[in-house]
Amino acid sequence: MRAHTGRRRNDAAKAAILAAATDLLAEGQPVTLGAIAGRAQVGKQTIYRWWPSKGAVVLEAMTERARSLAPTASTGSLEGDLEAFVAATFTAAGTPEYAATLRGIVSEALRDEHAAAVLAEFTADRREQLYLIIERWLPDVDADLAVDQVYGVLWYRILIGHATVDDAAGRQLAATIAAQLRAAS
Amino acid sequence: MRAHTGRRRNDAAKAAILAAATDLLAEGQPVTLGAIAGRAQVGKQTIYRWWPSKGAVVLEAMTERARSLAPTASTGSLEGDLEAFVAATFTAAGTPEYAATLRGIVSEALRDEHAAAVLAEFTADRREQLYLIIERWLPDVDADLAVDQVYGVLWYRILIGHATVDDAAGRQLAATIAAQLRAAS
Amino acid sequence: MRAHTGRRRNDAAKAAILAAATDLLAEGQPVTLGAIAGRAQVGKQTIYRWWPSKGAVVLEAMTERARSLAPTASTGSLEGDLEAFVAATFTAAGTPEYAATLRGIVSEALRDEHAAAVLAEFTADRREQLYLIIERWLPDVDADLAVDQVYGVLWYRILIGHATVDDAAGRQLAATIAAQLRAAS
Amino acid sequence: MRAHTGRRRNDAAKAAILAAATDLLAEGQPVTLGAIAGRAQVGKQTIYRWWPSKGAVVLEAMTERARSLAPTASTGSLEGDLEAFVAATFTAAGTPEYAATLRGIVSEALRDEHAAAVLAEFTADRREQLYLIIERWLPDVDADLAVDQVYGVLWYRILIGHATVDDAAGRQLAATIAAQLRAAS
DNA sequence: TAGTAAGCGAGACGGTACGTCGCGTCTTGAG
DNA sequence: CTCAAGACGCGACGTACCGTCTCGCTTACTA
Numbered sequence: 001m002r003a004h005t006g007r008r009r010n011d012a013a014k015a016a017i018l019a020a021a022t023d024l025l026a027e028g029q030p031v032t033l034g035a036i037a038g039r040a041q042v043g044k045q046t047i048y049r050w051w052p053s054k055g056a057v058v059l060e061a062m063t064e065r066a067r068s069l070a071p072t073a074s075t076g077s078l079e080g081d082l083e084a085f086v087a088a089t090f091t092a093a094g095t096p097e098y099a100a101t102l103r104g105i106v107s108e109a110l111r112d113e114h115a116a117a118v119l120a121e122f123t124a125d126r127r128e129q130l131y132l133i134i135e136r137w138l139p140d141v142d143a144d145l146a147v148d149q150v151y152g153v154l155w156y157r158i159l160i161g162h163a164t165v166d167d168a169a170g171r172q173l174a175a176t177i178a179a180q181l182r183a184a185s
Numbered sequence: 186m187r188a189h190t191g192r193r194r195n196d197a198a199k200a201a202i203l204a205a206a207t208d209l210l211a212e213g214q215p216v217t218l219g220a221i222a223g224r225a226q227v228g229k230q231t232i233y234r235w236w237p238s239k240g241a242v243v244l245e246a247m248t249e250r251a252r253s254l255a256p257t258a259s260t261g262s263l264e265g266d267l268e269a270f271v272a273a274t275f276t277a278a279g280t281p282e283y284a285a286t287l288r289g290i291v292s293e294a295l296r297d298e299h300a301a302a303v304l305a306e307f308t309a310d311r312r313e314q315l316y317l318i319i320e321r322w323l324p325d326v327d328a329d330l331a332v333d334q335v336y337g338v339l340w341y342r343i344l345i346g347h348a349t350v351d352d353a354a355g356r357q358l359a360a361t362i363a364a365q366l367r368a369a370s
Numbered sequence: 371m372r373a374h375t376g377r378r379r380n381d382a383a384k385a386a387i388l389a390a391a392t393d394l395l396a397e398g399q400p401v402t403l404g405a406i407a408g409r410a411q412v413g414k415q416t417i418y419r420w421w422p423s424k425g426a427v428v429l430e431a432m433t434e435r436a437r438s439l440a441p442t443a444s445t446g447s448l449e450g451d452l453e454a455f456v457a458a459t460f461t462a463a464g465t466p467e468y469a470a471t472l473r474g475i476v477s478e479a480l481r482d483e484h485a486a487a488v489l490a491e492f493t494a495d496r497r498e499q500l501y502l503i504i505e506r507w508l509p510d511v512d513a514d515l516a517v518d519q520v521y522g523v524l525w526y527r528i529l530i531g532h533a534t535v536d537d538a539a540g541r542q543l544a545a546t547i548a549a550q551l552r553a554a555s
Numbered sequence: 556m557r558a559h560t561g562r563r564r565n566d567a568a569k570a571a572i573l574a575a576a577t578d579l580l581a582e583g584q585p586v587t588l589g590a591i592a593g594r595a596q597v598g599k600q601t602i603y604r605w606w607p608s609k610g611a612v613v614l615e616a617m618t619e620r621a622r623s624l625a626p627t628a629s630t631g632s633l634e635g636d637l638e639a640f641v642a643a644t645f646t647a648a649g650t651p652e653y654a655a656t657l658r659g660i661v662s663e664a665l666r667d668e669h670a671a672a673v674l675a676e677f678t679a680d681r682r683e684q685l686y687l688i689i690e691r692w693l694p695d696v697d698a699d700l701a702v703d704q705v706y707g708v709l710w711y712r713i714l715i716g717h718a719t720v721d722d723a724a725g726r727q728l729a730a731t732i733a734a735q736l737r738a739a740s
Numbered sequence: 741t742a743g744t745a746a747g748c749g750a751g752a753c754g755g756t757a758c759g760t761c762g763c764g765t766c767t768t769g770a771g
Numbered sequence: 772c773t774c775a776a777g778a779c780g781c782g783a784c785g786t787a788c789c790g791t792c793t794c795g796c797t798t799a800c801t802a
Binding site: 103104106107109110111116119120123124127144145148149151152153154155156157159160161162163169172173176179180183 | 288289291292294295296301304305308309312329330333334336337338339340341342344345346347348354357358361364365368
Binding site: 741742743744745746747748749750751752753754755756757758759760761762763764765766767768769770771 | 772773774775776777778779780781782783784785786787788789790791792793794795796797798799800801802
């Protein structure tokens with residue numbers, strides 16, 4: 001018995017698929033499996049060889065792009081770090097293309113359990129970044145609710161669209177949360 | 186010119202459609218137009234006579250149920266009123282059926298602009314309730330961010346599913362927000 | 371209980387589908403379901419509402435066209451009638467387009483039981499025409515084998531392509547079969 | 556220039572492929588390349604190293620089996636030889652497995668030009684056998700049509716399935732053809 | 741005896757057609 | 772003019788199969 005036979009999976013194909021999915025999302029075009037496959041010069045079966053569903057592809061495409069977005073470097077104080085991180089996050093997420101992408105992701109996740117798993121992982125990763133910043137200054141405080149308030153406002157506004165998600169909103173929220181955390185410690 | 190000719194619209198049909206939509210959402214079954222029409226013993230055209238799209242139906246089904254859920258009567262203090270309202274909201278929204286329905290609503294709203302409009306209206310109405318409570322005690326404070334924090338945490342947790350949405354969470358959040366508002370006034 | 375509800379099937383759609391299928395066959399283009407649907411301005415589902423499979427569509431398209439092809443009018447003798455009928459059949463079936471269509475039909479029938487049923491019906495109908503001609507002059511003779519010889523030579527040559535299917539071949543075969551029938555009576 | 560380098564081709568693989576193809580045909584299962592390769596424990600590339608297309612494989616599988624089927628030894632008369640040969644051919648071809656295989660062959664040939672070429676060769680070989688028998692007794696007669704009548708009836712009945720292909724049918728046909736040839740000489 | 745070229749089983753790849761599903765519209769006869 | 776039923780045009784979905792390609796291994800001739 002051999003350990004492995006047959007042609008190896010082609011990582012270039014996987015990358016092309018993710019790139020195509022990201023492009024379509026960014027351009028606001030309909031994110032069809034056929035469109036992804038066509039743009040990536042890939043057969044549809046190849047997509048299903050790498051992901052269990054359409055939603056999972058789309059979500060992974062976003063996750064990759066988002067992971068290196070908000071700054072985590074320290075500015076010298078809890079207030080400064082929080083403000084930098086939250087404001088950067090809000091600024092990025094507030095652009096029309098990015099917001100549209102996030103909405104698309106949730107839409108996929110709500111219809112596809114695989115996509116939901118990837119979304120859970122993605123959001124957990126984002127929360128973790130925020131935990132690390134808070135922990136740096138207030139290691140003993142319970143930050144669960146504060147973190148959810150930050151991302152809650154972000155997602156809620158993006159999904160409903162009743163209020164802006166921008167630098168100013170981020171700064172205001174960061175200041176409020178910082179005060180709340182100081183009071184709790 | 187006649188004032189009106191022909192058969193009158195059947196309100197029983199409308200009610201049956203809303204009931205069918207609610208049932209499907211609560212059961213977690215795929216909410217297709219055909220399924221709604223079939224379960225309600227109604228022609229698809231009848232649905233489109235009352236609503237502009239599938240999503241709008243689903244949302245109205247929910248809106249009706251949600252509108253008279255959380256208490257608005259006063260308990261004697263900002264802290265008490267907030268706690269009662271938020272805790273009741275969280276308790277109701279945290280039940281599996283209700284949470285599933287809310288997820289279904291967002292899913293519809295993200296794919297259908299009519300549904301999005303109804304969701305915007307629905308959430309605006311919910312926020313208004315909370316504004317009124319705050320205004321009762323702190324008429325001059327800017328409560329926009331505080332309100333979004335409450336509903337942000339609620340929706341974010343329901344959509345991602347990483348933390349509980351229950352009475353305790355509601356009470357903790359209400360206390361935090363109340364303190365924040367007191368500090369701002 | 372009503373006898374029937376809902377919109378009636380659209381015979382124009384059925385006709386358009388058959389026409390599109392016949393056109394594609396005659397043009398030698400690939401007979402795809404999508405191509406048929408597109409050319410007929412019809413949804414694919416509509417095709418499947420009328421026929422159980424692709425092959426059945428194609429076959430029925432041919433059957434319609436073939437049914438009124440060979441003459442059945444009498445010339446005054448068995449020999450004359452047979453020669454007229456067989457020669458006309460061979461001449462028509464021998465044209466490249468028609469032959470290609472017949473080959474396509476068999477190809478469908480061999481992969482699809484519904485199409486096979488239609489082919490069986492079609493060929494039975496063709497044989498019946500020949501029976502009627504023979505019966506006109508020799509009512510008591512068993513013509514089964516003779517009829518199969520005529521159509522056997524036709525299909526065999528069309529499928530294999532080793533010999534011509536034309537007027538001359540038809541006349542020669544008709545004369546042979548006529549003699550055989552006279553001898554048997 | 557070297558005469559040859561590298562590993563030799565494996566005749567066992569070729570045989571396994573032919574056997575697998577024959578089995579699938581006889582069992583009436585869908586004859587896909589993947590199925591043949593899987594059953595023969597062979598890579599798909601190996602099949603394409605020996606044959607130009609799927610159809611060619613299937614046809615060669617049959618040709619081998621069919622070539623030594625019907626007797627060509629003489630019985631002492633045209634009538635006897637014809638009857639022996641045709642009856643044996645009909646008996647063999649009439650078995651369900653063999654008939655299924657023949658149908659499969661035509662199906663392949665109609666979709667694949669390589670297969671069509673092999674089918675043409677195969678049927679030419681079968682016709683040649685019959686020519687030889689006729690030539691033995693009537694060297695000067697034109698037997699083209701007679702031969703096509705025999706194989707025409709055989710293939711026509713197998714493809715359409717409206718009449719039996721058995722010993723009796725073969726005998727009756729052989730007698731008819733023999734008489735026809737005698738008359739023509 | 742090492743080098744090298746071809747064959748091997750396995751299976752991923754790009755592509756194309758399939759048959760199904762859902763949407764929102766249109767059509768029918770009854771109320 | 773509404774109602775239930777359901778056919779319609781459209782277009783995305785996920786699967787199947789083709790014939791090609793790539794992988795690590797095996798075999799056999801050549802140097």
